[in-house]
Amino acid sequence: MKRILIALVLAIIAITVVAPSLIATHDPFALDVINRLQPPSTEHLFGTDEAGRDIFSRVVHGARITIGSSMAIVFFAALLGTLIGASAGWFGGRIDSYLMRVVDVFLAFPYLVLAMALAASIGRNMGSSILALILVWWPGYARMVRGQVLSIKNELFVKASRAIGTGNARILRWHIVPHTSRAVIVRATLDIGYVTIALTGLSFLGLGAQNPSPEWGLLISNAKAYVLFGWWYSVLPGLVLVGVVSIFVVLGDRLSKEKGR
């Protein structure tokens, strides 16, 4: 039952990301100043914002930007981290210590502060936030994959494979990566939620998406001026954000338990 529920919610999220116009009821950019700050109704499910735009449609269109970007960030961070962690674990010695010191430097900073600094220095737009988050997110993967590689590289089947003449590259691709991919996938699923929080955080602070983008962090940031006149403007998008993050965390958690079976 829980499985079906999670699958259903994921399917809805997938549809919103791939084809938001199927779900959105209005054009997210259409201005209608006469109907500004209307409370939720059957016409406007989440009410309207200060320019009379339909908040529900903006949230739906924002999903593509927010969740899509988070997935991209996680994907590239996991890829970069896996490559670096695998090389460190595999080659060991000096390469390992250099790469891991770099990882330590990144992990030594609070990630959001570092991401803010990076995003602000690259430029105030969505691209720079994405890049900044990839840069602060890969070290976690690198450290995890390194540990996995260290344990798998001493497995007997790796030695056996070497004994029949398999080269380094092939052993990495054949024997090492398949055994690390599971942990990476579990972590990536969890991280989609956390990255979403970080990314909306950056936008909320004005570093990521810029107006009139319906990105969720920016949306909530715009709403904060109207908290007293229109509770729906900030609360409803906020609840959607909480729900989406939770679902990815729950999914990641379930996947990690699956692993133990």
Place this chain on the structure above:
Amino acid sequence: MNPILRVDSLQVHYRGAPRPAVADISFEIGQSECLAIVGESGSGKTTTAMALLRLLGPVAEISANAITLADQDFLNATPSELRAFRRDLIGTVFQDPTANWNPARTIGAQVIQPFPREEHEERRNEFISYMERVGIDRANLRIDQYPHNLSGGMLQRAMIAGALLGDPRLLVADEPTSALDVTVQADLISLLKDLAEERKLSMLLISHNLAVVSQIASKVIVMYSGHVVETGTTEQVLNDPKHPYTINLISSIPSTKKARKVPLYTAISKGSASHGCPYANRCPIAIDPCHSTMPTLTSDISGSVACHRHEETSTLIEVQR
């Protein structure tokens, strides 16, 4: 005739260890000859085999005057040469068949992948025929199965079949039967013996199972604590052992006929015998020079032995069978 494998004065030292894992070992294996290295756990027999294959990695320092296999220099081979040698010249069979297969890949894919892509089809068919030869039924289905679909004995057979791919000159079998149950052991031993005869394979067998050794090996090296203590033909070493360690090793095989009277020396005091014979502390007939001077290998027609009292051992200790 040139030997297939020639090892001259091989030494292996693990970094940080007080004494070498293999002190000094030299041997030759001729065409279709089977040499067995026997000894207890920690005697350096597996280390010797892994050092030959250069599989020990950076934790071990290897030195030797020469290691040649089929006239190829193994000692100074570049990594890519080494990979080709391992693929083409040597077949390896390891101890634990379940741990030596990657659980995430099919068995066929695992043995075929060292070969160039264009040979894959041909190697696949070759592997199927070898699998049939080693007694795996429905080999054409088995080849696409994962290791968990096969039993331990079958996986070991499959490993032997895989070792035959590429027509190697030497088969290195590192305790090929230790992890298997006794009935399967007997089958595999006779299989290895048949294969070696039919394909004129030379074999290096690492074992602590003297029954296995007596069935296939023609020559035996007995190792103790990294040192070669006795060598000779299988018959000579097993029937007329000269070194007290070999005598005790043979006597320690449990027998249903008689109660065992072999003294059990459980304490292995490592590192204490730095000057003398490594076996001196456990030896029932050790005399003063044994604790102070290292005995050298003394050869005669039948073999060689490293013991100060080798001429009189057979009168001093009796082999119990």
